[in-house]
Amino acid sequence: MNAVIELLQRHRSIRKFKPVPLTSQQIEAIVSSAQMASTSSNVQAYSLIAIRDAATRSRLAELAGNQAYVADCGLFIVFCADLHRLEEAASRHEESFHTNTESLLVATVDAALAAQNAAVAAESLGLGICYIGGIRSEAEKVSSLLKLPKLVYPVFGMCIGTPDQQPSHRPRLPQDGLLHWDAYEEEAMQAGIDRYDRTMHEYYKERTQGKTLTTWSRGIADKYKKPVRAHMKSFLEARGFKLE
Incomplete structure (x- = not known):
């Protein structure tokens, strides 16, 4: 173990923050770290929109599901x-300039890699973070609010602040349920789900003082029993991304 690994393994999503703005030095360090993430062929196919305006933040909170x-x-x-x-x-x-599904994937992966670098940098400064995928639920309204041009889409947001x-x-x-050696190991995956269901059942039971008795696989079944954000395909195509 070393300090970096210990930091990574301490990660928790923070959903309550003290009313303390980040300093310019903190922001510069976080963004600089994000920029040093790996990027496909140095295309750096992502942008960051830092939201300072209180009204815009409030509107984004509403669009993200009242978070x-x-x-x-x-x-x-x-x-x-x-x-x-x-x-x-x-x-x-x-x-x-040609775009296709691959270029969309590259841009999405680039944004995710940069964000994870930003998250680790923020946590190394004693700050907390929380990813907000909920902005894709109203992706068109978010894009309009942020004046995003064609061929740009909001992948997710990130809350950063003092926990x-x-x-x-x-x-x-x-x-051993997700790490496979040399080829995909179906039996190990199935056994991993079984063990994880038992673990999460106890976790939810303890966390809710026995009020919630469920498992991970039950949650997955509930989440994916119908299409999730089915509007994203038409939204992306309308913004100029070609899914071909």
Whole structure:
């Protein structure tokens, strides 16, 4: 173990923050760290929208499903997949610019890698973070609010700030249920679900003083029994992304 691994393994999502804004030095350090994340072929196909305006923060909190901590945290950043900047760069050399499913994946992965670097940097400064995928539930309204051009879409937001809670760690899947050697091991995966269901049943039972008796697989079944954010395909196509 070392300090970096210990920091990573202490991660918890923070949903209650003290009313303390981030300093310019903290923001610079977090963004600089985000920029040093791996990026496919150095395309850097992402942009960050840091939200300072209180009214905009409140509106984003509402659009994200009335998650108050979007408005209350020290800083809220929207991580966007951005092919618009790449199109502009290519146009300076009078070249045609083609997009497809792969370029959309590259931009989304680039944004996610940058965000995780930002998260680790923030936590190393004693801050807490929480990813907000809920902004995709109203992706068109979020895009309009933030004046995002074509070929840019909001992947998720991130609350960053001084924690005002100490939530417990949520257990993760057992390693031997998700780490496969040389090929996908179906039996190990199935056994991993069984063990994790038992673990999460006890976790929920203790966390809720016996009020919630459920399992991880039950939650997955409930979440995916109908399409999740089925509007995203048409939304992305309307923003110029080609899913081909």
